[in-house]
Amino acid sequence: HDALPIYDFSKNAFSQYLKNIDNGKVFLMQEDVEKLKAFENQLDDELKSGNNAMVTLSMEILSKRIPEAKVICMEILDKPFDFSVSESYESDPEKRSFAKSGEDMKNAWRKSLKYQALVRYQTSMAEQEKKKETATADGKKADLKTPIQIEEEVRKQLAKTYSNVFDQLGKLDGDDRAAEYFNAMMAVVDPHTEYFPPEDKDNFDIRMSGKLEGIG
Numbered sequence: 001h002d003a004l005p006i007y008d009f010s011k012n013a014f015s016q017y018l019k020n021i022d023n024g025k026v027f028l029m030q031e032d033v034e035k036l037k038a039f040e041n042q043l044d045d046e047l048k049s050g051n052n053a054m055v056t057l058s059m060e061i062l063s064k065r066i067p068e069a070k071v072i073c074m075e076i077l078d079k080p081f082d083f084s085v086s087e088s089y090e091s092d093p094e095k096r097s098f099a100k101s102g103e104d105m106k107n108a109w110r111k112s113l114k115y116q117a118l119v120r121y122q123t124s125m126a127e128q129e130k131k132k133e134t135a136t137a138d139g140k141k142a143d144l145k146t147p148i149q150i151e152e153e154v155r156k157q158l159a160k161t162y163s164n165v166f167d168q169l170g171k172l173d174g175d176d177r178a179a180e181y182f183n184a185m186m187a188v189v190d191p192h193t194e195y196f197p198p199e200d201k202d203n204f205d206i207r208m209s210g211k212l213e214g215i216g
Contacts, residue, residue: 010043017184027065030098077159120154
């Protein structure tokens with residue numbers, strides 16, 4: 001395919017990098033994005049010079065935002081959701097904006113978690129209804145959970161899931177963040193090519209060949 005002009009390459013790579021580090025737009029604030037935008041048209045120069053200033057800045061920002069998001073997430077999941085309230089949620093990140101304030105961020109997390117909880121809640125309620133119908137057909141009485149019990153259960157499930165997610169995010173190091181940066185570049189040039197950090201590359205080699213081999 002035709003090569004992209006340098007300006008377009010840098011801009012597209014920057015856009016992809018934001019997706020790599022915060023695809024759901026639940027960590028970065030708009031003010032953070034504005035700071036990172038200083039590099040939007042310079043990624044080709046950054047790459048040539050070996051400068052990783054953008055990666056360093058994004059790591060500094062995320063090291064603050066991710067713990068903040070964890071607190072928000074767990075506080076929300078500690079309280080019951082009211083599914084009777086009529087409100088809307090945009091599930092497509094492409095159509096959402098980065099939060100402009102702390103309240104915006106809290107509301108974004110609340111709606112996202114409420115949506116996920118509601119999906120699980122409806123599934124569990126449907127399973128309860130099916131269980132009831134089966135028991136009735138067999139002339140038995142089904143041992144059913146109440147809606148309150150199910151709502152609490154799905155919140156606990158989500159809390160466990162997100163606790164694991166945040167644990168994994170906390171383990172990401174400089175190599176992992178650099179990989180997100182290089183993969184943003186690769187995605188613009190060739191979406192079928194992916195960069196592995198050294199440790200991931202070793203693990204990939206082991207999985208593919210059953211042994212670890214060095215190069216050079």
